[in-house]
């Protein structure tokens with residue numbers, strides 16, 4: 001299976017979505033809507049539930065399964081309102097010392113006139129800056145697609161995990177090939193070079209764990225265990241370690 | 252200015268890299284091309300003496316077009332004479348992922364920009380106020396952010412936080428540098444965290460958005476200033492306009508992603524003409540004190 005096959009597979013509509021994982025991870029999940037500024041973005045599902053008896057805030061980028069659902073959730077591509085809802089719920093989690101779990105599956109942040117005019121860049125930037133100082137543990141899992149800044153905006157976490165056949169990339173291989181060589185036919189070669197698979201990113205030390213695919217129950221158990229470990233850390237140590245993990249990226 | 256400033260960059264992100272290189276190769280400074288002691292303005296095709304263009308802050312005296320300004324020149328324009336002390340000049344990028352043709356691109360970018368990387372950082376004074384300052388360079392792979400750009404800016408914010416200094420940031424960027432894969436994307440997280448620490452310690456950060464500021468830079472430190480200034484007509488946005496046009500299959504509204512429109516949407520504090528930028532920044536610095 002080539003790296004490009006992994007990208008294609010991560011986009012498949014036969015794949016489990018964030019909602020499937022959510023059902024197993026927090027069966028008592030209650031959705032909380034709205035960014036308290038101007039809207040409620042259905043691409044982002046946020047709310048509270050318990051994981052192994054601990055109340056947890058969960059933020060999920062949901063693609064939907066049927067055509068209708070996919071349209072409703074905008075194929076998992078969030079508007080600024082979605083990132084702002086996520087940040088509102090993370091701030092709420094911080095206030096009540098609840099850990100945050102982010103389930104990420106998106107081709108990227110939505111590219112559109114209204115998204116731009118409502119400040120897509122600012123919304124993502126705010127998440128990065130404020131999550132870096134959020135005084136509660138954050139664990140993010142890339143379930144399928146980890147598409148560029150739109151995925152990164154929910155990954156400023158203490159732990160970043162990936163499902164074994166997910167990808168996480170700065171750019172889609174097709175648009176990269178198109179930008180560099182005006183030749184989308186070279187997407188396969190580009191996918192290889194971008195180092196976007198879980199094993200490659202793990203080897204580079206950019207993610208912490210690779211999880212088995214198609215096993216929401218197993219993932220739920222792993223998350224519960226990890227949250228217990230993170231909950232035992234002093235907040236100052238947690239924040240310093242979070243700063244270091246990104247500080248050390250690349251240089 | 253509409254439709255002129257930066258339209259050559261309207262691919263947003265890194266779309267027009269190649270054509271930009273070809274043009275920029277003829278124009279190490281200014282977005283006209285150089286003919287001996289003259290620069291030919293791309294806006295009106297007139298020949299203007301280089302010395303005059305410099306005196307005029309790289310604004311065409313005949314048509315008013317804002318020309319591209321190199322990072323080093325930009326710092327000279329905003330800071331006091333001989334006050335700039337550069338940091339980390341020697342950091343250079345390596346092709347860590349062995350990405351096809353990246354080595355050649357880096358070499359061309361170094362020659363084209365006469366810089367080691369796409370950002371120049373250091374300390375200086377602005378009308379006597381000590382500051383840390385960084386300026387990105389459009390002539391270095393369209394100001395794209397790789398690990399070295401991220402590292403240099405992060406170091407600057409950490410230094411500024413340690414010394415309780417304000418940071419002035421001049422942005423111009425097509426976004427994250429694809430050739431460095433996830434390492435470049437994570438620079439957004441890294442720099443944003445450093446900005447947040449600098450901010451939490453009560454320090455001032457002034458951003459000056461220039462044409463174009465897009466992609467991963469727009470979605471990180473360009474949008475995190477205490478005060479956000481922009482040059483007239485600068486393109487500021489997350490997604491490239493062609494990407495949006497293509498995905499929506501509709502023409503974009505007039506003035507879309509231009510500083511004037513972005514200000515109306517609420518994301519810019521003030522648009523400041525080039526000749527007034529130093530004065531405005533000095534005023535802001537004075538109001539925020541120099542501890």
Ligand SMILES: [Zn+2]
Pocket residue numbers: 292293294295296297311312313314315316
């Ligand atoms: Zn002119």
